Amino acid sequence: MKNPKEAAHKATGHTQRGQCSKRLSILDAAAEVFCREGFAGASIDEIAAEACVSRQTIYNHYREKETLFTAVVEDVTNRTNSSLFSILATFPDKPDNLEDDLSTFALGLTKNCLCNQDGKFLRKLVQSEGERYPQLFEGWRKHGPGKIGTALAALFARLSYGGVLQIDDFDLAARQFLALVNADLQMITLFGETPSDEELENAARNAVRTFLRAYSAPVVNIAAPAPLAKAVG
Amino acid sequence: MKNPKEAAHKATGHTQRGQCSKRLSILDAAAEVFCREGFAGASIDEIAAEACVSRQTIYNHYREKETLFTAVVEDVTNRTNSSLFSILATFPDKPDNLEDDLSTFALGLTKNCLCNQDGKFLRKLVQSEGERYPQLFEGWRKHGPGKIGTALAALFARLSYGGVLQIDDFDLAARQFLALVNADLQMITLFGETPSDEELENAARNAVRTFLRAYSAPVVNIAAPAPLAKAVG
């Protein structure tokens, strides 16, 4: 990193007075380094340098490396959770145009939870350190992004009962929706580059289209005679 | 690990004479440890213990840790590749029952490529070390499991031209197929436990069902009068 001071400030944009600003710098830098190097590969010195803070300051705030790590995880999880809630609130309960509305929702989900820095951090860390820190995985599932699944299932259930969708297994549908949304992204997100807005929009649209082809309720076509459906089914 | 000697043999089941057996033991153990601990977290001593081999033997075969790591990656990639080819050969070109046949295919894919020890290793390592070893990611994409996508796209194209499926974008369909197959598995695979055969079968079946609802060509129903389709479309 060429200019760590700049980077640290860029990340959060805070210029509050001392103590709080330092904490945030440390958390930001630690998230970055842990994500890039993994727990074992990350060194306190590296984090200190990236946060523009002396090593001792880190030890003052967080007794040891492990403490810092869990603090970072908690911090990122909280942030992700709150943005998750606001995204879920935009789910189209009474959709005007189902495809458009669901696509917008999916886009918000990817942009703010799945595909941003925090989302990447959690995904990578749960994957790489999940075996060594089971509580990390559990936390992700119960109190973090893992909740999206069940929340989405409930929302889809409402749409299904409303006759807009035709779903047997809501949990399954929710998992598949998320899987489809991620289908195009996994490739893009895996390495460093951030996907462009256009790529994200396409990914969301593609996912929703396929999802709807699989799960939208049969259209009661105004032109077609209804009775025939019985003979076909 | 309670009984490393047993574990090492269990993994490959080889009892060849000395030198070759040692190499394999080392590769097996190294894969296991690298996968569990990541590159930085894995220690040569740990690998040596798990392979029931002295540390020096490892240094004799592979000059340094990095060499060992790339050898392991290459080994696992090759193994995965060959099983991938045999699985792709089972793709239902002339499906009898499309859902059943595709489900069987999907099951083979998950069991032998995506969900087994090798698949897990590559996925984890590409994810956690991909940023530090770009050639790892490139290798995965070009010479490893990353090829599944394009191969599947070609196979789906054949089915589509044959009128069995109705697909616009073959690459997209292939990615979505894989995403759906993984939808149920990601949860299961992430932590240690190996999914049961039943879980795998269900996952495959669920994925295929949804995929076919989205992409199967409209059925020319024997009972329904064909001409009406025009009026509806």
Place this chain on the structure above:
DNA sequence: GTCAAACTAGACACCATTGTCTAAAACGTC
């Protein structure tokens, strides 16, 4: 300006790990 708290820089002991080296042991072949 004073004071206490927070921060810094550097030195430090401690430990784990890498990679080398050596002498002895095991192995396979003839």
Place this chain on the structure above:
DNA sequence: GACGTTTTAGACAATGGTGTCTAGTTTGAC
């Protein structure tokens, strides 16, 4: 059984990271 190769166990220096300590500096509040 003798010979060369492979393997082993252990000692070893070098390195790099953790976490502590200290003495000096900055910072903010009053």
